[in-house]
Amino acid sequence: MTPALDVVRRRVRLDPRDPGFFNDPYRAYAAIHEASPVFFWEDYGFWCFARHADVSALLRDRRFGRQITHLMSRAELGWPEPKPHLQPFDALERHSILELEPPEHTRLRNLVNRAFVSRRIEKLGPRIAALAHERIDRFAHEGSADLVAEFAAPIPVAVIADLLGVPRQMGRELVDWSHRMVAMYQFGANREVEERAARAARAFADFVRGFARARRGDLGDDLISQLLIAESDGGRLSEDELVATVILLLNAGHEATVQAIGNGVKTMLEGGVDPRLAFAGESATAATVEELLRLDPPLHLFQRHALEEAEFAGVRLRKGDRIGLLLGAANRDPARFPHPDAFDGGRSPNPHVSFGAGIHFCVGAPLARLELSVALPILFARLPGLRLAEAPRYRDTFHFHGLEALRVEWR
Numbered sequence: 001m002t003p004a005l006d007v008v009r010r011r012v013r014l015d016p017r018d019p020g021f022f023n024d025p026y027r028a029y030a031a032i033h034e035a036s037p038v039f040f041w042e043d044y045g046f047w048c049f050a051r052h053a054d055v056s057a058l059l060r061d062r063r064f065g066r067q068i069t070h071l072m073s074r075a076e077l078g079w080p081e082p083k084p085h086l087q088p089f090d091a092l093e094r095h096s097i098l099e100l101e102p103p104e105h106t107r108l109r110n111l112v113n114r115a116f117v118s119r120r121i122e123k124l125g126p127r128i129a130a131l132a133h134e135r136i137d138r139f140a141h142e143g144s145a146d147l148v149a150e151f152a153a154p155i156p157v158a159v160i161a162d163l164l165g166v167p168r169q170m171g172r173e174l175v176d177w178s179h180r181m182v183a184m185y186q187f188g189a190n191r192e193v194e195e196r197a198a199r200a201a202r203a204f205a206d207f208v209r210g211f212a213r214a215r216r217g218d219l220g221d222d223l224i225s226q227l228l229i230a231e232s233d234g235g236r237l238s239e240d241e242l243v244a245t246v247i248l249l250l251n252a253g254h255e256a257t258v259q260a261i262g263n264g265v266k267t268m269l270e271g272g273v274d275p276r277l278a279f280a281g282e283s284a285t286a287a288t289v290e291e292l293l294r295l296d297p298p299l300h301l302f303q304r305h306a307l308e309e310a311e312f313a314g315v316r317l318r319k320g321d322r323i324g325l326l327l328g329a330a331n332r333d334p335a336r337f338p339h340p341d342a343f344d345g346g347r348s349p350n351p352h353v354s355f356g357a358g359i360h361f362c363v364g365a366p367l368a369r370l371e372l373s374v375a376l377p378i379l380f381a382r383l384p385g386l387r388l389a390e391a392p393r394y395r396d397t398f399h400f401h402g403l404e405a406l407r408v409e410w411r
């Protein structure tokens with residue numbers, strides 16, 4: 001879908017729920033890059049930035065933050081009062097590092113970082129490989145499969161459950177709660193979505209609270225135990241913070257990775273990328289993974305608030321104004337990436353912003369990279385001649401850019 005662009009006034013009309021757009025946002029991004037990479041997106045009602053330089057700078061610019069209600073009241077912002085039926089959901093968001101600003105963000109992020117050290121992550125490689133083989137064993141003889149359901153979805157949730165120390169058998173329930181909560185971030189979430197999210201948030205929080213309490217007397221090497229014993233500046237995590245952090249890690253830990261695996265396989269198959277070259281050794285694999293993440297990232301739009309009156313790229317913003325950072329568009333900026341739409345396994349440097357930047361840079365990036373670089377080569381090695389069985393379609397959630405299904409066949 002081509003956006004309706006008013007170049008002079010830098011305004012764009014583009015319905016994020018239009019299948020033509022969410023199935024291929026890159027055509028619209030190309031038009032936007034050419035005509036007006038700084039624009040007011042009328043459907044959202046805020047200024048958006050598509051240039052790589054702008055998105056990278058804004059992610060690091062401390063005049064902008066995720067949170068604003070610590071500086072302005074809802075009345076000053078012109079926001080309605082919090083909806084009572086959303087209380088369980090809002091209660092988790094209140095302590096989520098993704099939604100916090102320093103100094104709370106710094107304290108919680110340090111605790112999570114400490115629990116998320118690279119040696120703990122690296123140790124997961126063999127487990128990810130075993131999981132990938134296990135999944136493929138189930139369908140290899142069939143000659144066709146939906147790789148989202150059969151391969152991409154089950155691996156990340158099992159990995160994050162292991163890492164946190166939550167029983168893998170909880171996987172189905174965790175995914176279900178997580179889907180309902182994440183649906184809140186879609187464009188135009190309605191009352192039904194809100195109520196489902198609130199119920200899921202309550203059930204999820206009750207589970208984690210009970211689980212963590214039981215764990216307190218029986219600490220192990222898992223991340224929940226580490227969070228329980230972690231201390232920063234002499235202060236432990238409060239129980240509410242611990243619950244919100246574990247839920248954020250469980251949700252963030254699989255939602256985006258599932259989509260990154262599905263999108264990555266699709267990009268390779270559509271682009272005719274030769275897996276023998278793409279995965280010929282560690283550095284080729286790492287470069288392939290970065291390029292797949294650049295070309296079709298799972299998260300496309302993040303918002304920030306102006307924490308003070310600010311001017312950026314010729315746009316004057318008042319304190320409290322929202323802005324949109326288009327990660328997926330920044331990754332295809334022709335000013336930063338030569339031949340931005342082409343897969344280039346040797347692209348170097350590859351400063352994509354799929355994991356964000358600045359203080360909220362993805363905590364899970366090393367884990368996501370490891371999952372992709374272990375699971376994808378195994379998939380292509382085990383299923384030679386892998387090809388698309390039908391044109392893949394994306395889900396109707398522009399922000400969470402991922403496939404409904406990925407039907408493939410092999411010899």
Ligand code: HEM
Nearest residue numbers: 097098252253256257260302354355356360362363364368
């Ligand atoms: C390919 C997979 C992934 C992608 C593309 C991704 C992307 C992102 C992005 C763009 C942000 C920054 C959001 C912002 O600036 O507002 C972020 C933050 C975050 N991610 Fe990821 N993520 C992925 C996987 C993971 C995994 C596996 C985990 C956990 C195990 C995780 C945990 C987090 C957390 C906790 C934050 C918040 C960090 C903070 O606010 O300080 N992510 N992620």
